[in-house]
Amino acid sequence: MPVPERPERHIGDEQFHDAQVIWDYHQMGQEPRPCSAAIGLGSHDLGVATTAADLFRAGLFPVVVFSGGNSPTTRARFPRGEAVHYREHALSLGVPDEAVLVEPRAANTGQNITFSREVLANAGVEVESLLLISKPYMERRSYATCRKLWPEVDVVCASEPLELDDYIKSIGDEKLVIDMLVGDLQRLIEYPRLGFAVEQDVPGEVYDAYERLLRAGFDSRLIGS
Incomplete structure (x- = not known):
């Protein structure tokens, strides 16, 4: 199978690394099995x-x-x-x-x-x-x-079994994808106290990446934005 062409990146390696950390955290890593x-x-x-x-x-x-x-x-x-x-x-x-x-x-x-x-x-x-x-x-x-x-x-x-690079390519908007990763993480953090979800442990590495991306302006998908 040919290796998919990677999209051209317009963000720095550190920001992409932070996005990758959050992308990996958002996925549960569960093996699909028969369900009702x-x-x-x-x-x-x-x-x-x-x-x-x-x-x-x-x-x-x-x-x-x-x-x-x-x-x-x-x-x-x-x-x-x-x-x-x-x-x-x-x-x-x-x-x-x-x-x-x-x-x-x-x-x-x-x-x-x-x-x-x-x-x-x-x-x-x-x-x-x-x-x-x-x-x-x-x-x-x-x-x-x-x-x-x-x-x-x-x-x-x-x-869908996609890597972050491939997902960015499928959407066609690098900043939007990272904004969505950040926005979903904010909801994971905030929703339990609002009664919308059970609490999830957020590792320090993930939270640090989240804060760095917020400071860098990846914030269009935050609650209330």
């Missing part, structure tokens, strides 16, 4: 639906809920809603219609979990274990959110 059901968390990233299709074909779950409405960052890309476009993409990759459920209202991660739980219950799916499929840098936050809102279920996280 899956949830594909809506976003701008169609790779979530591609990964869901791959994992379905691998026999890891019998049914997936694609969850997500629209947001200012996805409306132009997915005008009929994130979940609807995810569903269409998964069907185009061979996932059968009967294996796909759609939750078209969620506007945040908590709603992704809560509303998808309702959809699965209404469909008569008994869930003991759950495969959460997200963007690579959102694994830990989706895990922390699900553990808060659905604590009795066994959660496994998965995402």
Whole structure:
């Protein structure tokens, strides 16, 4: 397999290293395993639906809920809603219609979990274990959110297997990707005290990288920005 062309970097090695530290932290490093059901968390990233299709074909779950409405960052890309476009993409990759459920209202991660739980219950799916499929840098936050809102279920996280360089290339905006890494880490730090997620231990190396990137201006995806 040819090695993907690396994108040209416009940031220094130290800033890229800090971004890599946070990228690695956001990923749970769990091995996907068979689960009762899956949830594909809506976003701008169609790779979530591609990964869901791959994992379905691998026999890891019998049914997936694609969850997500629209947001200012996805409306132009997915005008009929994130979940609807995810569903269409998964069907185009061979996932059968009967294996796909759609939750078209969620506007945040908590709603992704809560509303998808309702959809699965209404469909008569008994869930003991759950495969959460997200963007690579959102694994830990989706895990922390699900553990808060659905604590009795066994959660496994998965995402498209990409390196940071390759993810930056797929998005096409280096600063935006790093801003998103920083923004998700801020949420991991702040959301537990707001009751949105369980607390996650943030190693000193990760927190130091976060503060350096904040000082460098990677802050467009912070809460309230």
